Amino acid sequence: xxWLTWRQFRFQATVxxxxxxxxxxxxxxxxxxxxHAYAADIAACPHPEIGCRxxxxxxxxxxxxxxxxxxxxxxxxxxxxIFWGAPLIAAELERGSHRMLWNQSVTPTRWLAVKxxxxxxxxxxxxxxxxxxxxxxxxxxxxxSNDRFAAMTFGTRGVTPLGYAAFAFALGTVLGLLIxxxxxxxxxTLAVFIALQIVFAAVLRPNLLPSTAATMPIxxxxxxxxxxxxxxxxxxxxxxxxxxxxxxxxxxxxxxLENSSGHEISGNQVSTCLNNQSLDLTGIGDCLAPYNLxxxxxxxxxxxxxxxxxxxxxxxxxxxxxxGGACFWRIRRHRD
Amino acid sequence: MTAIVEAHALGKRFGARWALADCxxxxxxxxxxxxxxxxxxxKSTLLKLACGLLTPTxxxxxxxxxxxxxxxxxxxxxxxxxxxxxxxxxxxIADHLRLGAHLNPRWDKALASARIASLGLDPKQKAxxxxxxxxxxxxxxxxxxxxxxxxxxxxxxxxxxxxxxxxFLKLLMDTVAEHGTSVILSSHLISDxxxxxxxxxxxxxxxxxxxxxxxxxxxxxxxxxxxxxxxDTLPAGVEVVSAKHTDRQSTFMVRSDxxxxxxxxxxxxxxxxxxxxxxxxxxxxSAGPLAPRNVESAR
Numbered sequence: 001x002x003w004l005t006w007r008q009f010r011f012q013a014t015v016x017x018x019x020x021x022x023x024x025x026x027x028x029x030x031x032x033x034x035x036h037a038y039a040a041d042i043a044a045c046p047h048p049e050i051g052c053r054x055x056x057x058x059x060x061x062x063x064x065x066x067x068x069x070x071x072x073x074x075x076x077x078x079x080x081x082i083f084w085g086a087p088l089i090a091a092e093l094e095r096g097s098h099r100m101l102w103n104q105s106v107t108p109t110r111w112l113a114v115k116x117x118x119x120x121x122x123x124x125x126x127x128x129x130x131x132x133x134x135x136x137x138x139x140x141x142x143x144x145s146n147d148r149f150a151a152m153t154f155g156t157r158g159v160t161p162l163g164y165a166a167f168a169f170a171l172g173t174v175l176g177l178l179i180x181x182x183x184x185x186x187x188x189t190l191a192v193f194i195a196l197q198i199v200f201a202a203v204l205r206p207n208l209l210p211s212t213a214a215t216m217p218i219x220x221x222x223x224x225x226x227x228x229x230x231x232x233x234x235x236x237x238x239x240x241x242x243x244x245x246x247x248x249x250x251x252x253x254x255x256x257l258e259n260s261s262g263h264e265i266s267g268n269q270v271s272t273c274l275n276n277q278s279l280d281l282t283g284i285g286d287c288l289a290p291y292n293l294x295x296x297x298x299x300x301x302x303x304x305x306x307x308x309x310x311x312x313x314x315x316x317x318x319x320x321x322x323x324g325g326a327c328f329w330r331i332r333r334h335r336d
Numbered sequence: 337m338t339a340i341v342e343a344h345a346l347g348k349r350f351g352a353r354w355a356l357a358d359c360x361x362x363x364x365x366x367x368x369x370x371x372x373x374x375x376x377x378x379k380s381t382l383l384k385l386a387c388g389l390l391t392p393t394x395x396x397x398x399x400x401x402x403x404x405x406x407x408x409x410x411x412x413x414x415x416x417x418x419x420x421x422x423x424x425x426x427x428x429i430a431d432h433l434r435l436g437a438h439l440n441p442r443w444d445k446a447l448a449s450a451r452i453a454s455l456g457l458d459p460k461q462k463a464x465x466x467x468x469x470x471x472x473x474x475x476x477x478x479x480x481x482x483x484x485x486x487x488x489x490x491x492x493x494x495x496x497x498x499x500x501x502x503x504f505l506k507l508l509m510d511t512v513a514e515h516g517t518s519v520i521l522s523s524h525l526i527s528d529x530x531x532x533x534x535x536x537x538x539x540x541x542x543x544x545x546x547x548x549x550x551x552x553x554x555x556x557x558x559x560x561x562x563x564x565x566x567x568d569t570l571p572a573g574v575e576v577v578s579a580k581h582t583d584r585q586s587t588f589m590v591r592s593d594x595x596x597x598x599x600x601x602x603x604x605x606x607x608x609x610x611x612x613x614x615x616x617x618x619x620x621x622s623a624g625p626l627a628p629r630n631v632e633s634a635r
Contacts, residue, residue, distance in 0.1 A: 004435045007427065095425065099418035100478060103387060104439040105411045335350070336389040 001106060001114040009119065012084055016122075020129055023072060030065055031137040038140035055144050062141060069137060073130045073156040077164035078193050080123045085172020086185040088115055089327075093180045099336070108331045116324055120169055127165035131157060148305055149250035151201045158309045163316030168193050170323035177330050200312070206252050208311045211298045216244055218257065218293040223285025229274065231267035238264045239274070244297055250304075254297035265293065338401040340365050340486050340518045341386055345395035348381050355381040357542045359395070363520075363535065365486075367549075368512060370533030371522040372612050377539040379522040380419055383490045386520070387416040400485055412441050415484030415517075419491050421475035425464025429457055432478060440482040448481035451507070469500030476504065480511050486518040487511070493528055505532055526609045536608075538615045546615040550608065557611055560588040562601035571597055578614045589614050 006013075038058065045052035089112070092098040102108055135157045142148060142157070154160065171193060176185040216222050218241075223229070228242035238256035256264050267274060273287035300308065339362050346359040356378040363369055373379050384390040385397050388405015397403075402410040423432065429452055437443045452459055455473050457466075463474060472492060479487060489508070493501045509532060511517055523529055529536070536553060538546040546553070557577065560570070564586045567576040574596070577589040589606060590596070596603050 001439060003438050007431060007435070008424070011426075092424075096418060096420065096422035097424045099389060099416070100422050100424070100475060101435075101439075102389065102405075103411060103414070103416040104436055104478065105408050105441060105482065106439050107405070107408060107411065110408075336384050 001110060002118065004101075005115050005118050009084075009122075013122070016126060020126065023069075023130065023133060027069065027133045027137045030062075034062055034137070035140060051144075059141055059144050066138060066141060069134050070152050070156045073134050073161055074152065076127060076130050077123075077161060077168040078190060080126065080165050081168030081172035081189045081193055082186045084119055084123065085169040086176045086189050087182045088119065088173050088176055089331075090176030090180055090182040090185045093177075094182055108334060109328060112327055112331050116170075116173065116327065120166060120320070120324070123165040123169040124162050127161040131159070131161040146248045148248065148302075149300065154205075154309075155197070155201065158306075159313045160309055160316075163313035163320075164197070166320040167196075167316040167323070170320040170327075174323045174326050174330070177327055200315075204315075205308065205312060206250075206300070208308055208315075209300060209304050211252050211300055213296065213298045215294050215296050216241075218285060218291070218295070219289040220282050220285040223288070224282040226281065229281070229284060231274070235267045235271065237267055239267055239270065241295055244295060248302040250300040250302075252298045252300065255295050257293050257295060260292045260294075265291070338365065339363055339398075340367070340369070340520065341397065341399055342401075343385075343395065343397040346382075346385065346392055346397050347394040348378075348385060348390060349393040354393075354542050356385070356539075359544050361537065361544065361547060363537070363547075365518050366516070367518055367535035368533050369518070369520040369535040369537060370529035370550075371520060371537045371539065372524065372526060372529060372616075373522075373539035374524060374616060377616075378542045379524075379539055380490050382539065383416070383488050383520065383522060387411075387414050387488050389416075389418075408441070412482060413485045415479035415482060415487040417472075417475050417479045417487075417489045417492050420495065421468075421472040421492065423463040423466075423471055423474055423478075425462065428460050428462050429466075429474060430459035432463060432474060433459070433481075436478055436481055442483045444481050444483055448477055451477045451481070468495045469497065469504070472496060472500070472504055473507065476507060480517070483515065484517060486520065489519065489521045491522055491524075493523065493525075501528065508532065526612050530608050536612070538612055540616045540618075545618065546612075553611060554606060554608060556593055557589060557591050557606040558596055559604040559606055559610075560590050560596070560601045561604070562586055562588075562599075571599070578618065 041052070041054055041058055042048050045055070089098075092101065098108075098111075102111065138157070142153065147153060148157070155164070168189070172185065172189040175188050175192070176182065179185045179188065222244075226241050226244050229239065230242070231237050231239050240256055241254065244251060244254055257270075259265055270288060270291060270293075273279070273284050276283075276287070279287060341361055341363045343359050343361040346356060346361075347354060348356045359378075359382065371379050371382065381390065385392055386399050386404055388403075388411065391405075399410075400413050402413070404414070405411060427435070433445070433448045433452065436448060437445055449459075452474075455470070457470060457474070463471065466474060472495070476489075476492065479489075487508075492508075493504055496504060505528065508519065508521075512519055519532075521529065521533065534550050536546065536548060536550050537544060562585070564581055564584055567579050567588060570576065570588065570590065573594060574590045574592045577591055579589075580587045589610070
């Protein structure tokens with residue numbers, strides 16, 4: 001049965017290995033160059049923890065490559081669900097060849113167990129390799145951008161791709177078993193997988209762990225750590241802070257600038273500080289300090305990165321196990 | 337000896353429709369059993385129940401004493417060739433033989449290779465590229481090379497041309513002669529079955545209409561042609577299976593376990609085809625009183 005599973009999976013395996021090999025070569029060649037350049041930049045920068053101007057151009061010059069690799073790692077679980085999971089059972093049911101195979105002294109349960117085990121393992125391995133490659137490749141960029149919680153970053157680094165891959169594969173398999181047609185099973189797999197990805201990232205992930213609430217007074221010290229301040233297109237509108245708080249935390253929500261009695265202030269009230277071209281952020285902070293302003297915000301501290309990664313991965317793996325169990329339950333009740 | 341198939345009040349329902357209802361059978365081993373019936377009569381359902389691809393809605397079925405599909409050993413004893421002879425199109429013939437060797441406990445490698453060679457097939461050829469006849473031969477090879485004690489074939493010759501049909505049936509008969517395999521073979525073509533079967537099961541509208549050894553069935557049924565009369569004027573102990581009347585003449589198919597007494601009628605033997613067609617046409621109501629008797633003859 002192991003041989004048969006391999007023989008039926010050979011084509012997909014070849015394609016996958018080709019893609020992995022190409023990705024590895026690409027990551028190695030561009031990655032080594034980038035890591036060298038970054039090491040040189042760090043050496044040339046007197047205070048790397050504060051940053052240097054040329055770090056910006058460093059990040060900018062690898063933008064396209066980063067997008068490409070992130071897309072690959074992001075799409076891989078969906079592709080695994082569509083091209084490995086959905087046809088795994090549906091294709092045989094569609095052709096009727098399960099009637100031949102199940103009568104070669106193999107019980108449907110064993111047939112399913114071997115197929116699921118081997119391909120689930122392959123899915124996990126594939127996702128692990130891709131995630132390792134990208135996590136290593138992008139480590140200098142991630143260090144500079146300090147935005148590990150961004151949806152595209154969080155979902156393509158660390159262990160989360162493993163959970164996605166296992167889940168997408170199990171989802172495709174169970175839908176193939178239920179729908180019994182390869183093409184519709186593929187389409188439904190994609191739709192369900194994307195829907196869950198969006199819901200999870202937008203609604204569930206921020207609430208997996210309790211967030212922390214904090215208040216940030218506006219002064220020179222605090223303003224030197226944020227990325228920007230502004231009113232949006234209407235200069236009399238409320239004033240926002242961009243990326244407040246510790247730079248490596250995940251800001252979930254933040255109020256606009258408020259005065260000491262908790263009322264939002266308008267841009268006009270502080271326009272002298274905001275429109276002064278000669279001030280940097282620290283200067284603006286100094287200028288705003290007498291107004292006694294603050295913002296309230298909630299965030300996931302940087303320490304929660306790995307707990308969140310493992311929680312999300314665990315959630316997806318548990319779902320995958322559940323769907324795998326559903327396959328066994330369903331195959332025993334299979335009506336030919 | 338254990339019966340090939342033993343079924344008690346076996347039924348299978350799909351949604352609201354009974355594909356097979358109240359089927360009671362006991363087929364002794366060592367036969368080539370023909371399963372005949374019109375399309376949709378429940379032939380495939382019965383065969384799938386026998387190989388474990390379906391589970392009964394009601395009643396019970398055992399094959400060679402075991403519950404169909406209950407485990408590896410049970411599946412190994414039963415060879416099954418599904419309708420349309422499914423194979424894995426992406427795998428070559430050699431791959432098929434290899435998977436058979438991997439999966440079955442008693443795979444006859446030499447027999448399988450010899451079969452493929454005698455058919456003149458290239459083992460490297462993909463199964464998806466085979467003609468209908470070649471595919472059926474490959475599927476039969478897959479079903480027979482595992483040395484089953486009973487071979488279940490669902491309309492194996494339906495899609496074959498006459499030449500391929502003859503070759504296929506010859507290969508089948510060789511297997512039966514060589515290994516003493518019991519066979520259950522379904523078809524809606526009686527002429528195919530007539531050549532190879534020595535036991536008959538007639539299904540129509542989800543119900544068993546007739547069961548028995550071919551020789552016995554043809555021996556107890558007669559055509560009676562006489563001047564026009566009612567069926568109940570025939571001698572006692574004779575059951576009327578069918579009756580046709582013209583203005584002056586009546587034709588009956590009768591079943592009688594004792595030889596027909598002489599009378600003012602012409603008595604002729606019944607061919608298998610006529611027998612099957614007559615029993616297929618009979619409504620279930622008129623078959624009612626006869627049904628227990630048919631079952632009796634199967635024991």
